[in-house]
Amino acid sequence: MIKRIGVLTSGGDCSGLNAAIRAITLRATQHYGWEVMGILRGTCGLIHRPLEYTSLTAANCDQSMLRSAGTILGSTTKDNPFYFPSADGSKIDRSDDVIEGYKQLNLDAIIAIGGDGSMRINSKLIKKEGINMVCIPKTIDNDLAQTELSIGYSTAVDVATEALDRLQPTAASHDRIIILEVMGRDAGHIALAAGVAGGADVILIPEIPYTLDSICKHIQNIKEQGRKHVLIIVSEAVKTQEDASILRGTSYNERPRYGGISEYLCEKLEEKLKADLRFTILGHVQRGAQPNSQDRILATAFGVKAVDMIAEKNFGKMLTWSNNTISSVPIEAAIDIYNVVDPKGLLLETARSIGIYVGEL
């Protein structure tokens, strides 16, 4: 019989995590009468001794959690339990400590809210056995396969759209070309969606090659038609024309840290067009906004469903969202494929149809 469950958030934070934690707590405590333990800083809370957790109740998960960004439980991107940093700087496997911590806390199941990196770790933990887990997808990048939406993506798109809205009047006032660089890792979902919603003239995403000459030609056409300002949105993993990634070193979790492609484009286009350009790198602003209603609803629905799956003892799955319905897939199905922008997809076609340059399709 289920009596006590845990919940943790891992990987990069995003908007909507607290809304999911709240829904899990309300459903588990009020409907099933279970206890809910919030594990602190991802799986670290189960690795460290004493265990690091907090009791979650309906009283301490009030409505303010719907509108707060970040995660009240904390998160980590650098503490992979299978490759855990130790005091002497070496990396060791602490995954047994996660399972042991889960047992010490008397958990009957755990809900892990994470992105693709976390799902890979969760999948390995599930294979070790001894831990009952249900996973909820979250990532501003929307790069998890099998689900149309992950928590945090929609709000991030809103933030990027609002940035274009704010850049447009200043670009227009000074007849400038302004480039906005957005996050998304190796998938261009944020750039494409915000570019369409915010009226970008050029959308560059890692999935589609571009040429500087084509961008210049496109800008010249816009100017010849009488508009003097131009908005460009570029996804952080877009490469230079010479096919080089622009990186800011390696992050702790051995994944590339992108950043700076907008500066490269700015320099190159300035040289070619002899025009006045500026660039803005939006960065982590995309992760910290008040969750929009779509993310609150998605997070709440995922939270409830995750608890119900535990009640059904339907473990080892990741929840998915499609056509206003929640389903689940074995976790491997979610990490087998990296969800990039479909070059034949509706949004890309829509962008092209209204004359946006989206690269050399």
Ligand code: F6P
């Ligand atoms: O995966 C989410 C994300 O925000 C990416 O869009 C971005 O490349 C990365 O995380 C940034 O990671 P960090 O917070 O470690 O700098």
